[in-house]
Amino acid sequence: xxxxxxxxxxxxxxxFGSIGFFSIKTGLPSFELVFVxxxxxxxxxxxxxxxxxxxxxxxxxxxxxxxxxxxxxxLVFNWVFLFKAFEMMxxxxxxxxxxxxxxxxLLIGSVxxxxxxxxxxxxxxxxxFIGTLLIIGINNNTSLHELLSSGIIWALLAALFYAFxxxxxxxxxxxxxxxxxxxxxxxxxxxxxxxxxxxxxTGLTQNNWIAITATGLVHTGLVYYLFFDSLRxxxxxxxxxxxxLDPGVAILLDTLFTGxxxxxxxxxxxxxxxxxxxxxxxxxxxxQVELSENYGAKNA
Numbered sequence: 001x002x003x004x005x006x007x008x009x010x011x012x013x014x015x016f017g018s019i020g021f022f023s024i025k026t027g028l029p030s031f032e033l034v035f036v037x038x039x040x041x042x043x044x045x046x047x048x049x050x051x052x053x054x055x056x057x058x059x060x061x062x063x064x065x066x067x068x069x070x071x072x073x074x075l076v077f078n079w080v081f082l083f084k085a086f087e088m089m090x091x092x093x094x095x096x097x098x099x100x101x102x103x104x105x106l107l108i109g110s111v112x113x114x115x116x117x118x119x120x121x122x123x124x125x126x127x128x129f130i131g132t133l134l135i136i137g138i139n140n141n142t143s144l145h146e147l148l149s150s151g152i153i154w155a156l157l158a159a160l161f162y163a164f165x166x167x168x169x170x171x172x173x174x175x176x177x178x179x180x181x182x183x184x185x186x187x188x189x190x191x192x193x194x195x196x197x198x199x200x201x202t203g204l205t206q207n208n209w210i211a212i213t214a215t216g217l218v219h220t221g222l223v224y225y226l227f228f229d230s231l232r233x234x235x236x237x238x239x240x241x242x243x244x245l246d247p248g249v250a251i252l253l254d255t256l257f258t259g260x261x262x263x264x265x266x267x268x269x270x271x272x273x274x275x276x277x278x279x280x281x282x283x284x285x286x287x288q289v290e291l292s293e294n295y296g297a298k299n300a
Contacts, residue, residue, distance in 0.1 A: 012230070092255070123279060131270070
């Protein structure tokens with residue numbers, strides 16, 4: 001019965017859609033916030049891994065472990081760049097640009113795997129490119145400094161690194177989702193440890209700590225558990241459709257609670273980006289399956 005897996009996937013995508021709103025409330029810079037996420041995800045999912053009995057059945061493959069570690073590096077910096085974008089620009093704009101990832105998967109995958117782009121795939125890339133130009137408000141008076149300081153670079157890097165994570169994750173079949181995520185988030189703790197400013201955790205308010213706890217346990221641990229637990233029971237087309245709950249919730253919260261009011265041009269850009277994304281999820285089939293299976297695990 002697909003009703004329960006669909007409900008779990010819907011809940012996970014809906015919760016993750018609010019991560020931008022909560023990240024702003026934490027009062028933590030991007031490195032420190034991702035560090036907390038990695039700790040919470042490692043503890044929560046390793047517990048699920050053990051309690052589910054999957055840890056005893058795990059089949060370790062040396063090649064896959066190396067592949068997972070490489071994916072983990074890209075995934076961690078994907079998170080860092082995304083939260084950095086949230087610090088510098090509207091959640092709506094950042095999340096819209098971040099969701100260029102599926103289109104980047106098509107573009108990069110066509111080069112790396114020599115997979116021919118269909119007319120529909122090429123059209124999706126063009127549509128998303130135009131949408132990006134509209135949403136960031138590029139005009140004749142926009143200087144390079146203004147563009148770099150707007151946060152657009154961080155959002156694009158987040159999308160790019162997530163595309164790398166998705167493509168590098170192609171072919172991982174023997175390692176369970178729990179083991180894979182455990183390795184990636186534990187690696188994140190090690191990578192980020194030297195860069196974390198622990199003084200950032202002093203002077204935080206009770207509301208800050210509530211947001212930090214929610215971001216770590218709920219948006220990372222619980223979301224990953226619900227996502228991975230439902231993933232195996234759902235067909236690709238349903239997963240692809242439910243992915244849109246994430247940006248939908250993010251944009252709704254940004255509009256209702258932070259007072260963001262997109263211009264008509266930005267609204268048009270948002271529509272174009274998600275229209276292009278919808279096209280990209282249809283073809284090519286070989287990339288679509290991998291993208292759909294990895295897409296909800298964003299970055300976090």
